[in-house]
Amino acid sequence: MCGIFGYTGFRRLGPIILEGLKRLEYRGYDSAGVAFISSGLQVMKDAGKIDEISRKFNFSGIDGKLAISHTRWATHGAVTQTNAHPHISCNGRIAVVHNGIIENYIDLKRELISLGHKFRSETDTEVIPHLIEEFYRKTGDPLKAIFMAVSKLDGSFAFLAIFEDHPDRIFAVRYKSPLVIGLGDGENFVASDVPAFLKYTKKVIFLDDMEVAVISRDSVEVFNSLTREKVDKEIYIVPWSVEDAERGGYPHFMMKEIMEQRFTITRVLGQDDRIREASQLIKDAQKVFLVAAGTSYHACLASSYWFAEIAGVNARAVLASEFPSISKLVDDKSLVIAVSQSGETADVLESVRMAKKRGSKILGIVNVVGSSLMRISDAFLTINAGPEICVLATKSYTSQLAILYLLVNDLVGRLENAKEEIKRAETLVAHMLESEALLKDIRRIAKDLSASEHIFLIGRGISYATSLEGALKIKEVSYIHAEGFAGGELKHGTLALIEEGTPCIAIVPEDETKDQTLGNAMEIKARGGYIIGLSNEEHVVFDELIRTPSETSLSPIVMIIPLQLLAYYLALERGCNVDQPRNLAKSVTVL
Numbered sequence: 409m410c411g412i413f414g415y416t417g418f419r420r421l422g423p424i425i426l427e428g429l430k431r432l433e434y435r436g437y438d439s440a441g442v443a444f445i446s447s448g449l450q451v452m453k454d455a456g457k458i459d460e461i462s463r464k465f466n467f468s469g470i471d472g473k474l475a476i477s478h479t480r481w482a483t484h485g486a487v488t489q490t491n492a493h494p495h496i497s498c499n500g501r502i503a504v505v506h507n508g509i510i511e512n513y514i515d516l517k518r519e520l521i522s523l524g525h526k527f528r529s530e531t532d533t534e535v536i537p538h539l540i541e542e543f544y545r546k547t548g549d550p551l552k553a554i555f556m557a558v559s560k561l562d563g564s565f566a567f568l569a570i571f572e573d574h575p576d577r578i579f580a581v582r583y584k585s586p587l588v589i590g591l592g593d594g595e596n597f598v599a600s601d602v603p604a605f606l607k608y609t610k611k612v613i614f615l616d617d618m619e620v621a622v623i624s625r626d627s628v629e630v631f632n633s634l635t636r637e638k639v640d641k642e643i644y645i646v647p648w649s650v651e652d653a654e655r656g657g658y659p660h661f662m663m664k665e666i667m668e669q670r671f672t673i674t675r676v677l678g679q680d681d682r683i684r685e686a687s688q689l690i691k692d693a694q695k696v697f698l699v700a701a702g703t704s705y706h707a708c709l710a711s712s713y714w715f716a717e718i719a720g721v722n723a724r725a726v727l728a729s730e731f732p733s734i735s736k737l738v739d740d741k742s743l744v745i746a747v748s749q750s751g752e753t754a755d756v757l758e759s760v761r762m763a764k765k766r767g768s769k770i771l772g773i774v775n776v777v778g779s780s781l782m783r784i785s786d787a788f789l790t791i792n793a794g795p796e797i798c799v800l801a802t803k804s805y806t807s808q809l810a811i812l813y814l815l816v817n818d819l820v821g822r823l824e825n826a827k828e829e830i831k832r833a834e835t836l837v838a839h840m841l842e843s844e845a846l847l848k849d850i851r852r853i854a855k856d857l858s859a860s861e862h863i864f865l866i867g868r869g870i871s872y873a874t875s876l877e878g879a880l881k882i883k884e885v886s887y888i889h890a891e892g893f894a895g896g897e898l899k900h901g902t903l904a905l906i907e908e909g910t911p912c913i914a915i916v917p918e919d920e921t922k923d924q925t926l927g928n929a930m931e932i933k934a935r936g937g938y939i940i941g942l943s944n945e946e947h948v949v950f951d952e953l954i955r956t957p958s959e960t961s962l963s964p965i966v967m968i969i970p971l972q973l974l975a976y977y978l979a980l981e982r983g984c985n986v987d988q989p990r991n992l993a994k995s996v997t998v999l
């Protein structure tokens with residue numbers, strides 16, 4: 409949860425560092441800082457937004473040969489200037505930026521203090537520069553010092569280190585937190601995520617766990633920190649364009665990414681061979697688990713209904729953070745389908761590692777090609793949605809649904825039909841997103857609902873997943889309390905919360921759940937609830953109608969669109985930070 413970025417090369421250092429940091433701001437945005445070497449090692453850091461801190465220290469004016477930088481999402485230690493990264497060694501000649509958590513930092517700190525080290529911050533990270541300093545003092549060799557320091561660390565970490573004594577090298581280390589190197593000509597980049605340098609290069613190396621890279625402007629060498637041997641790394645070409653990572657005239661990435669669904673959904677097509685390989689894994693398995701977090705979990709939950717109804721397969725959707733509690737069910741006859749936009753979510757990766765240990769096969773479904781999940785999976789599918797920058801997952805959700813739908817249908821020999829249905833769903837999504845009347849209606853409804861304390865959403869069957877996803881979107885961006893419910897569950901308790909005027913969104917596609925959901929909406933209305941229907945037709949129970957197409961088989965894709973828009977407009981009405989909601993980060997790379 410934090411973004412780290414380093415650069416060495418011929419460009420002016422300040423602007424490139426600032427640009428890299430800004431592109432990683434979605435990963436954390438409570439403090440930021442830079443360390444660079446220019447007549448000695450210098451550090452500039454503070455709490456606050458990158459723009460404020462950059463103005464304060466004039467980041468653009470930074471000059472020198474190389475720099476490392478950080479944008480923070482606090483875990484250990486309050487949001488203060490002292491706790492902001494980079495952190496430095498006692499002598500101030502080694503600087504480190506870190507993403508992840510050092511779990512044994514209390515023991516290490518105690519040990520280092522007993523050796524005379526003086527700590528400045530409350531962070532777990534600060535043990536790293538002190539440890540490196542300790543071993544560097546003993547060996548005089550920066551790489552050996554890093555190997556030795558890494559062998560002492562427990563937890564998850566991606567960190568960059570620079571030494572005043574070695575002003576031409578950035579040392580980059582990865583264990584369980586993402587780190588990618590961008591290869592340029594006479595320059596090299598290293599970052600938590602590709603968009604940080606996509607404008608300059610698409611040639612990348614993904615570091616694997618326990619690897620250390622030594623990066624200078626003309627070379628990159630990678631070593632295994634356990635064997636200390638050099639490793640040959642595969643170079644990937646990132647299939648994204650620079651424009652993909654720009655706002656492209658939209659006021660927010662969220663709106664841009666919602667709008668992109670007019671053409672991103674069908675980008676899942678064109679991987680028939682991989683889909684067949686994936687289907688075979690399902691057919692060979694006795695148990696199938698769908699494992700993911702947040703929005704990706706909602707895609708799993710929705711698809712579990714398709715698995716049951718279309719293919720007769722019992723695929724159990726499990727929250728990645730809860731997976732350890734049921735992991736005993738997993739064995740060598742199991743298949744775990746792990747779904748993650750980033751492919752870096754710690755809970756998902758941990759579940760996969762656990763499942764692998766128990767002999768299970770892994771099918772990864774990712775957006776980020778080359779991500780950790782993709783690389784540790786036995787087989788993988790990509791959603792090809794392009795970079796998703798907004799903290800809220802929107803386009804990745806509809807694409808995850810689309811690929812899962814293809815997969816389920818391939819199991820019963822309906823892949824070609826399913827492809828046509830996906831194309832049709834995308835057309836319907838495009839019609840909705842291009843309908844000015846619909847956008848205007850939703851904006852008006854958002855204005856009406858913007859002062860609400862609670863919003864409830866109900867749906868039955870597969871629309872239950874839509875209700876959960878819609879509620880998540882509303883909560884995380886507008887900070888209104890929203891809850892999704894299976895329509896039939898309300899009478900078992902939640903109905904008690906309905907008062908005069910309580911807004912409730914009823915998700916009513918033209919499927920077998922329609923009449924019962926309408927019945928549940930009636931129950932709410934009878935207790936004073938204000939009903940907003942998502943439906944293709946008026947109904948007496950609706951106080952408001954958001955008209956949706958009468959699509960049935962792919963209703964989760966179609967029905968989520970107005971809810972994404974509603975969440976967006978609610979955030980605007982309430983003056984919330986749309987792309988960077990408080991307390992959140994795009995990739996949750998800590999457990």
Ligand code: M6R
Pocket residue numbers: 701702703704747748749750751752753756799800801802880884994995996
């Ligand atoms: O990268 P992943 O798909 O693994 O991320 C999972 C969740 O962290 C993510 O969906 C999160 O819930 C989003 N903020 C939802 O909008």
